[in-house]
Amino acid sequence: MSTAAPTEKKPSRNEELKTAIPTLAGNIAATLADSSAACFSADDEQFLKFHGIYQQDDRDLRKTGKLYIWMIRGRIPGGVLSAKQWIAMDDLATQRANNTLRVTTRQSIQFHGVVKDRLGPLMKEINQAMVDTLAACGDVNRNVMASPAPAISVARQQVFEDSKLVSEKLLPQTKAYHSIWVDGVQLNLDSAENKDFVDPLYGKTYLPRKFKTAFVIPPVNDVDLFTNCLGFVAIIENDQVVGYNLTAGGGMGRSHGNTITYPRLADVVGYFPRHRLVDVAKAVLTVHRDFGDRTDRKHARLKYVLQEKGVEWFRAEVEARIGAKLEDAKPVRFITTSDTYGWQKGMDGKWFLTLFVSSGRIKDTETVLQKTALRRVAERFDSVEFRLSANQNVLLCNVSDAEKDGITALLHEHGVKTEKQAGILHLAAMSCPSMPTCGLGLAESERFLPSLLDRIQALTAEVGIGDQEIIIRMTGCPNGCARPYMAEIGFVGKGPGRYQVWLGGNENGTRLNKVWKEMMKDTEIETELRPLLLRYKSERLDGERFGDWVERVFWKDQPPVTTAS
Ligand code: SF4
Numbered sequence: 001m002s003t004a005a006p007t008e009k010k011p012s013r014n015e016e017l018k019t020a021i022p023t024l025a026g027n028i029a030a031t032l033a034d035s036s037a038a039c040f041s042a043d044d045e046q047f048l049k050f051h052g053i054y055q056q057d058d059r060d061l062r063k064t065g066k067l068y069i070w071m072i073r074g075r076i077p078g079g080v081l082s083a084k085q086w087i088a089m090d091d092l093a094t095q096r097a098n099n100t101l102r103v104t105t106r107q108s109i110q111f112h113g114v115v116k117d118r119l120g121p122l123m124k125e126i127n128q129a130m131v132d133t134l135a136a137c138g139d140v141n142r143n144v145m146a147s148p149a150p151a152i153s154v155a156r157q158q159v160f161e162d163s164k165l166v167s168e169k170l171l172p173q174t175k176a177y178h179s180i181w182v183d184g185v186q187l188n189l190d191s192a193e194n195k196d197f198v199d200p201l202y203g204k205t206y207l208p209r210k211f212k213t214a215f216v217i218p219p220v221n222d223v224d225l226f227t228n229c230l231g232f233v234a235i236i237e238n239d240q241v242v243g244y245n246l247t248a249g250g251g252m253g254r255s256h257g258n259t260i261t262y263p264r265l266a267d268v269v270g271y272f273p274r275h276r277l278v279d280v281a282k283a284v285l286t287v288h289r290d291f292g293d294r295t296d297r298k299h300a301r302l303k304y305v306l307q308e309k310g311v312e313w314f315r316a317e318v319e320a321r322i323g324a325k326l327e328d329a330k331p332v333r334f335i336t337t338s339d340t341y342g343w344q345k346g347m348d349g350k351w352f353l354t355l356f357v358s359s360g361r362i363k364d365t366e367t368v369l370q371k372t373a374l375r376r377v378a379e380r381f382d383s384v385e386f387r388l389s390a391n392q393n394v395l396l397c398n399v400s401d402a403e404k405d406g407i408t409a410l411l412h413e414h415g416v417k418t419e420k421q422a423g424i425l426h427l428a429a430m431s432c433p434s435m436p437t438c439g440l441g442l443a444e445s446e447r448f449l450p451s452l453l454d455r456i457q458a459l460t461a462e463v464g465i466g467d468q469e470i471i472i473r474m475t476g477c478p479n480g481c482a483r484p485y486m487a488e489i490g491f492v493g494k495g496p497g498r499y500q501v502w503l504g505g506n507e508n509g510t511r512l513n514k515v516w517k518e519m520m521k522d523t524e525i526e527t528e529l530r531p532l533l534l535r536y537k538s539e540r541l542d543g544e545r546f547g548d549w550v551e552r553v554f555w556k557d558q559p560p561v562t563t564a565s
Helices: 013-020 028-033 042-050 083-096 116-128 154-169 176-183 274-291 302-309 311-322 370-380 401-413 449-463 522-539 546-557
Strands: 053-057 068-073 080-082 101-103 109-114 213-216 230-237 240-248 267-273 342-345 351-355 385-388 394-399 472-475 489-495 498-503 514-521
Touching: 013 042, 028 042, 028 116, 028 176, 042 053, 068 116, 080 083, 083 101, 083 109, 083 116, 083 370, 083 385, 109 116, 116 176, 154 213, 154 230, 154 240, 154 274, 230 274, 240 274, 240 311, 267 274, 267 311, 274 302, 274 311, 302 311, 351 401, 370 401, 394 401, 449 472, 449 522, 489 514, 498 522, 498 546, 514 522, 522 546
Parallel strands: 213 230, 472 489
Antiparallel strands: 053 068, 068 109, 080 385, 101 109, 230 240, 240 267, 342 351, 351 394, 385 394, 489 498, 498 514
């Protein structure tokens, strides 16, 4: 095994913070207890992330003052919650947050708009529900994803168990989380025990940046596997997981105007038998720990290590760390990244229902009481399992023949459709939260995308391709939380009402898109898209998707912008 090359550049500020307080406790508990403190310090803001918490302010109110609010993200491996846990999450959203539950693109739940005096109770109660938020953000392994469907088979359960195992084994060991949020006690930062704390896996300074892990069951790539730092492709024989293909070095985040940052697809590294899973996960994580760039957080992801050192180097490094050779990857095929909506029967005879959640926001509106309906399902059908999908939807699983009609009727009573749940573009779209809660948002996303999809749907109908699915994703900034660089049309916020537009992703999540327009005003989207869609209609091959036509034809006439700014 080689050792990390010394760097002459100065470590980033976050590295200094982690070194100074390796328990990640900061002064969080003291500030939480101080009712005169409106918010946490800038340093504690960084520590809070390791606890699954982002300090934010309501950006709609900035002109009149600053209202601090907090976003809390759950750690929910594989996105699985029991009915009882769902009720607890619903209670927290109602009583402690903004009365909505947001399904994230990594199969978790976020609570938004939490004010300071509700933060402590929310954190305590989420832990009482046997869900925690430790390492949901921060320079550590984040929520581990796993294909939510097909809903029930032996192999799917094994993959889910493996995702939970990896999540547990890659957790940081600091006792600060429990001390602050469960016991309400500020750690003594000056004690030798806390000052000299070294995490057995992460060391004193954790990772250079975040780390994302996903498990997938081919041929459905419903976790967008290649966007992850670490990926496991289940290899299944006779409904048993026998091993995994390892992928590494994917990631979406980039910064406008910074060409050392870019989205990247993961490399396929090799295959290993299932019993090596935890060793391989730790090996990949520690390669990031040891070789990631600690001087520039924008360039600190594992994807840059893969890009700059190469997959052969990486494979040798992993092999040295696990003490075994990886085999060549097994052949697999992916066909789609989508969820299949509606009722389906699982292999064990139980039913599952995939419900569309617009932009991942579960809420009640005047006509559709989705939040109430899901709660009622959890209350009345307590053996139903709730699964969150990476496409921001909810699956109701483990449903018997006898329960199916009752659940359908209950949902319909609340205005929630179980068939033809939304328009074809809406069903395939995703957006990040952005305004008004995310401090990094440059443009609207969640609040704008549904109306934009209506406009684009009207345009596709006018052009004569109204029944064509096109995967459209939007984010308020280039960090890419809703994975816009995989979309057939990706909108990335550049400023208020302005978007960079990317074209040419594919259906199965194996191709990045490219920049078409550096900047497009939201009011001009139809004008810009109309000629493109007309060309697609006249030039497409039988059954050819929009993104595939862009790749096959459009870029040859009009090469993409090569250096996105
Ligand atoms: Fe915020 Fe940017 Fe992520 Fe959207 S993509 S939630 S704006 S960080």
